[in-house]
């Protein structure tokens with residue numbers, strides 16, 4: 001459930017009309033709902049209510065706007081970061097280091113040093129050389145860095161190949177069969193404090209079965225590691241729970257059911273439970289509002305040309321992802337729909353949001369909204385075709401604020417410089 005609904009025939013974000021936001025801020029624009037973000041975070045809190053100790057670490061790569069992070073941090077969320085930049089965003093939003101976990105397969109020495117100096121809950125370590133680097137940098141500071149090894153359980157997440165991470169052929173994690181050896185090596189390093197085990201098998205999972213398989217393997221490993229003498233007190237089970245992008249025909253599992261899988265598989269180990277949901281918290285909490293620039297009649301098909309493009313929302317061209325696209329002015333009941341190709345203005349055929357999509361009639365100047373655009377939307381945007389990054393707006397109840405300004409053309413150009421020898 002989200003808080004984007006029609007009121008008096010106009011799509012609203014909570015109590016604010018999207019027509020009003022578009023008139024004030026312009027289009028394209030991302031609009032987020034505070035009530036939806038809050039609701040989704042609380043669903044996970046409920047789902048882990050059985051666990052004596054737990055932390056929900058929002059995967060900020062899905063949506064890293066400081067206002068979104070502040071809202072979730074104030075609710076008690078931790079943060080899962082995958083770069084030095086994300087770490088600094090979490091800090092800037094007011095998160096203490098003890099609530100930030102650092103994941104990622106290629107942490108540089110600069111990033112490791114930054115995070116050691118600023119404070120961190122744990123490193124999720126993905127390789128032996130990374131372990132060595134962390135130990136060295138921590139020992140040089142007289143510290144022991146808290147770590148969990150990210151294990152690769154070799155399970156098929158049954159999701160899009162570009163976002164599956166838990167098979168042995170993926171670049172992620174340490175093969176689970178090798179994990180005991182690597183833990184033994186970690187225990188011998190001077191700058192390392194082993195605190196737990198970490199796993200993350202992929203994104204947009206619409207079935208609980210792969211989670212169950214992975215968590216059972218983590219439980220078995222935890223018992224073995226304890227028998228080896230390691231104090232495994234924390235399990236980080238990653239993110240990945242999917243959302244219904246296509247409302248009409250999909251119903252992925254609910255957080256409460258996911259929480260039951262966790263309880264059933266690792267609940268008896270007495271570990272602190274961490275999870276790293278991104279998409280499920282931010283995805284349906286955001287929409288992208290765009291204007292129709294032209295209606296173009298092609299041969300055998302019509303094109304709806306929008307002012308939003310693949311540089312603003314890349315998921316359709318990158319993953320073939322589906323987004324519901326709806327008119328902001330609600331279509332009259334019983335009005336006939338017709339198929340159109342919905343495209344952006346970028347000079348690539350890949351700049352297509354939907355093909356032969358059934359839409360009610362819309363005209364140039366009308367507003368449309370892409371649903372479920374709050375995750376992996378704004379964060380993946382670029383300035384391709386020299387289109388400035390688009391603004392972000394947060395709505396709460398009957399008010400809204402711009403939480404990222406649209407840069408001017410001057411600002412965009414000012415970042416380049418022409419060397420004096422030209």
Ligand SMILES: *Cc1c(COP(=O)(O)O)cnc(C)c1O
Pocket residue numbers: 059061062080103104200202203204238239240241276277278279280375
């Ligand atoms: C991407 C990612 C997540 C979040 O995945 P979602 O599908 O957005 O929940 C969590 N943990 C790690 C390590 C990730 O790379």
